[in-house]
Amino acid sequence: MRIGELSRRTGVPTRLLRYYEEQDLLHPERTGNGYRTYAESAVQDVQQIRGLLDSGLTTEMIRAILPYLSGPGEIHPPPESVTPGTAALLRDHLDRIQARIDCLARNHDRLSAYLAAVRPVDGNSVDG
Amino acid sequence: MRIGELSRRTGVPTRLLRYYEEQDLLHPERTGNGYRTYAESAVQDVQQIRGLLDSGLTTEMIRAILPYLSGPGEIHPPPESVTPGTAALLRDHLDRIQARIDCLARNHDRLSAYLAAVRPVDGNSVDG
DNA sequence: TCGGAGCCTCACATCAGTGTGAAGGTCAAG
DNA sequence: CTTGACCTTCACACTGATGTGAGGCTCCGA
Structure with a gap:
């Protein structure tokens, strides 16, 4: 197309x-x-x-990891062709991603807990 | 200071x-x-x-949620003082954060699975 | 053959986050 | 009183992601 x-x-x-x-x-x-x-x-x-x-x-990170992110069963570069250097770099990106997840998850939990205290309702009208 | x-x-x-x-x-x-x-x-x-x-x-998102992110047991605005509008906005940010977590976690898993296939070792020398 | 829709490249503009430097005020130590 | 470290504001500049528009080519249909 x-x-x-x-x-x-x-x-x-x-x-x-x-x-x-x-x-x-x-x-x-x-x-x-x-x-x-x-x-x-x-x-x-x-x-x-x-x-x-x-x-x-960033596009730079995405460029680095994109080839290896196809869904399970999709085609990506054969693992044998990956040099140790590239693998190390990927592990590095993996760590960075994990750090983000941790930070976001931690704060998601906090915010979520706070909101739960604000109004213990979920959308159902509990008008009083 | x-x-x-x-x-x-x-x-x-x-x-x-x-x-x-x-x-x-x-x-x-x-x-x-x-x-x-x-x-x-x-x-x-x-x-x-x-x-x-x-x-x-972005600083904009952070500005919106920061006051509610203090660690557990810390001081933040009393839940009673939060207007429904603000609460809705916070829930919105919460959803966005969750979407990010999901996306990152999904791709973390993929990349991690790929790397596991690259070299099924963890740092121990399994030369041969 | 012409018009218009779609494509091309080039280039300037914006916003957020950040680097860097100029010009100058404050204050403690010598 | 001067020096030097620290602070102030102001301002210009860069990068990355994105918006927007100009000028021109391609191709299909009337």
């Missing part, structure tokens, strides 16, 4: 799809006239990228 | 401490000569802010 359709199907502006390509996160083919052509799987890819960006990762 | 000491104790440049104040995240007193004076608790506050910024939250 071309960039317009991908944009429509993902809700991501074409500007950003081009930016993600420039950042080496997407790798569309080009037709003879220079138009970008995306595979079906690009829809998933773009959603994955958006999710990670929304979670505060 | 003054800004220099806070900077030393937190490792955060004074420039950023001033910026966080401008962003309404820190609220130091001022002495007669205009110097900022921070309470002891500012050390924790700054670390909290840094953790959240590193986790990808």
Whole structure:
């Protein structure tokens, strides 16, 4: 599909799809006239990228880990081809991600506990 | 304490401490000569802010939730004083945070699973 | 053959977070 | 009283992610 359709199907502006390509996160083919052509799987890819960006990762981190994040059973680089250096780098990113999760989870719990104290109702009208 | 000491104790440049104040995240007193004076608790506050910024939250989000994030048993605004609007906003932020946690956790798992396949060792030399 | 929709690149603009430096006030120690 | 460390504000600059628009090519349909 071309960039317009991908944009429509993902809700991501074409500007950003081009930016993600420039950042080496997407790798569309080009037709003879220079138009970008995306595979079906690009829809998933773009959603994955958006999710990670929304979670505060930089394009640099995403670029590093993206090839290894396909769903279970999907194709990613054969583990044998991963150099020790790359593996170390990935473990490093993994730690960073874990740190974020911890920080967010801790504060989620606090905020959640606070909100529970604010009004012990869940949306059901308990008007008094 | 003054800004220099806070900077030393937190490792955060004074420039950023001033910026966080401008962003309404820190609220130091001022002495007669205009110097900022921070309470002891500012050390924790700054670390909290840094953790959240590193986790990808914007100062805007942090400003919204920070008052309610003190550790358990600490002082925060009495739940009675929280308006329904504020509570709704907080719940909204809570959802956003949860979405981030989910996304990060999902991808942490994937990356972690991949790395496990790369080299099924943990640091022990299993050369051969 | 023309119009319009869609694509291309290039480039400037914005916002948030941060670095850096200038110009100057405060204060304790010599 | 001067020096030096520390503080003040102001301001310009960079990066990363994103918005926006100009100028031009491609291709389909009337």
